[in-house]
Amino acid sequence: MKVLAIVMTAGLVATAAPQDPARPVFQSAAHGVSVDVAVFDGKNVVTSLTAKDFQVLDNGVEQTVTSVDLNRLPIDLKLVFDTSGSISPEGLERYRRAMRRVADALQPNDRCEIVAFTARVQDAALRQSPPIAIDLQRTLPDGTSFFDAVSLALVTVPSSERRQIVIVLSDAQDNASFFDEEALLAAAKLTDAVVYTVLPIGGAINTGPYVARLQSLSLLTGGRLMPAFSDAQIASTLNEAIQEFRHSYVLRYSLRAAEKKPGWHKIVVKIRSAYYTVRVREGYFIG
């Protein structure tokens, strides 16, 4: 994540470094950080907290939470569907219906982009506000570019006015990507998006060996891995993820000058007065 590290910074000065000419060097006193935080009481989302309820540690240093938003900002949703393998025309139609149900549940100011991939990565719906026009085609050649497709989906543009969520529906097998898990996790450290992963379980899909990939990706970005036990359950699972994300908090705080070290910043968020479960991205990157 690097988003609001740029947007919220007052007096930001970008200077040219020899190898990375566009890399900003932060010289301001304040460096704004924005982070999505989901809070649960058991399985129930907690929506009654205020800034004083949160304790935030950034690289071990406690921060002052300056603002908390809940369900205020519109979302940018990217749905990433793995359509590789022996998916039938009927299966493709079921996916199309699931996409439609998700798109129809979006709010007017939300935006949605739908990506489908085999070996090839292709938009099934351009980024747009509802109503979403969906054009899902079976793409050739066959093969599975999981790493390339998902890494590409993690490319996000920082915005203080929108929140980013990526939902990946895949068993995470790969045999055609040029990039690999290392590149995927590197992109996950940079993205502003919270990534939910949905694993289709059942049928002929081999669910076993690659679940860790999905789990790592979700944990790193503050999302979670969710199973979908049938095709019929896919749409409801996707909508559950969206609702959960929508009802998470956006916390903002400002790093002091001495804390703005380039590199990985580990984030820990706790609730001061209750034993709630907190889900938040593992950290963000200043570079």
Next chain:
Amino acid sequence: MRQRRLAFSLALVTVSSALTYASTRPLAATSIDQIFAAYAGGDHTVVARSVRLPSDFAPLRLDKPSVIDDWLGAWNQRKAMFVIELAFVASEIAPAKTWPLLAAGRRYVAERPSPPGTPADEDAFERMWHQMALGLLQRHSLADYEETYFATLRKRTATATSSVLPARFALAQGIAQEQRCWNDRPDLDRAGAAVDAVARAAGQDVKSRVGVSKSMVEVARERQEACWTECLNRFTAAAASTDAAGAEASVRGAWISFQLGKVPDALRMIDGVEVVDDPTLAYWAGLFRGRIDNALGRHADAERAYRAALAARPDAQSAGVGLALTLFRLNRDAEADAVAVAVRTRATVTDDPWWTYMSGDYRFVDHWIESLRGTPR
């Protein structure tokens, strides 16, 4: 050592001339003599039109190399040509038939009555025939057959001049090893499950076999590293050549160095490689260079490399992904997003040469078979 993904060959990617021919008027499968008669009369498309399905090979009765040997009989260059046409079609529709045809054809060509050096045009024919045969084997990563083929060629050149040795022979040996390493690679992602199965079969408590699992994974890694190292040695030797094959050996060698985690060596090997008249190789060079630069933190150089790859193949996916991720890393998010969207929305259906990287010289076989057809007889 890095665990590389891909490099599988997508059968659908390359549409060869054989398929082009197959779209023209089909012929009912008939005897090999009838098809050969038409071919010898100048009908170069008759093979592809006659053999359109795997079952079409059955009436030709070419199941065993000895049967093919008998049919070939005394030296006839047109028959040698015909066999490689059959192998070409087989590589499209019935890959298992490819090797028996090439094995018989290789013996036939290598045992032609004239010794190497006389006449020169027969040398050229033989050289190109072997080159074409190796390209067909590379298509399906038939590394063991490629090694067998190399042994034959080495034996032949040990007792004669090297004038029949394909120009890309040294490179082909590296490619064969690369294919072998890829074919035999351990799936380390699945090592846990595999080791569980082994440990259970050995009567061990699976829950407490962490040490066993680790050691087996390490053994697999070491074996794979030894395989890549041999591959790198072969490419390094081939890279000494100053021709196009030498340039490709440098590019492939750099990629293997990268797999081995020797990233500075990879950069040294690929730096300054000049690619002439081969957009696919130019694409691979840019793609690999970009990845190597990324690994070294030279993201601005990586951007240039990915853009060079895209200049060679403008719509290819992998370089587009590489460029988007690099711009993202450079904090040029809007540009990165624009590239990502462009990758996902490109109108043309250009296949990514990365998907045919493991098929090696197969990309040249359309050209080579045309050259063979034009060889004087």
